[in-house]
Amino acid sequence: QVQLVQSGAEVKKPGASVKVSCKASGYTFTDYYMHWVRQAPGQGLEWMGWINLNSAVTKYAQKFQGRVTMTRDTSITTAYMELTRLTSDDTAVYYCARDGYTYGQIDSWGQGTLVTVSS
């Protein structure tokens, strides 16, 4: 069965960067895209972008352009999301999520990684 296991919670200072990992198993890694979605405390879901796990081509939401980088390592079936120049507004649970249906529609989610930005 499809499993997406994310790295653990992080606490960062304003201005720092964070890199979240997402280890995939149970399917052919490079056959799918991976999305990253975040959810601030008590708020809704926010799409950040996707990475084609085969070609490494990425598409980022305009809001995060210049601050986010999505990468992958096919040898260990792991996707990464790095966010730089963190502010308190970036405090959120970050999810990786597999695009398993047609465009942009998610069929599997990681367990989420809480990133807290605080001085």
Next chain:
Amino acid sequence: QSALTQPASVSGSPGQSITISCTGTSSDVGGYNYVSWYQQHPGKAPKPMIYDVSNRPSGVSNRFSGSKSGNTASLTISGLQAEDEADYYCSSSTTSSTVFGTGTKVTVL
């Protein structure tokens, strides 16, 4: 892209049917049939309930159904049960991007 508009809350009694709307524009909901719905219980990751406007993933109850008319998509839950109490989010995708709805809290009275 602006978030799709959903009602903040919808409630119903056990056994009743409720419908959650998801309103976008001709550039998202109205232009593509890549509409999904997700259920999220507190502290949990979202769970896909509908994709491609009206398709149910394997294992999802047939009490959940989706539809679309123009720029508005809808999720209907029939035979409401206590376990359906959760937050629900729609999403609409193009070939390059995705936008989520504002979310709806469903309360079972």
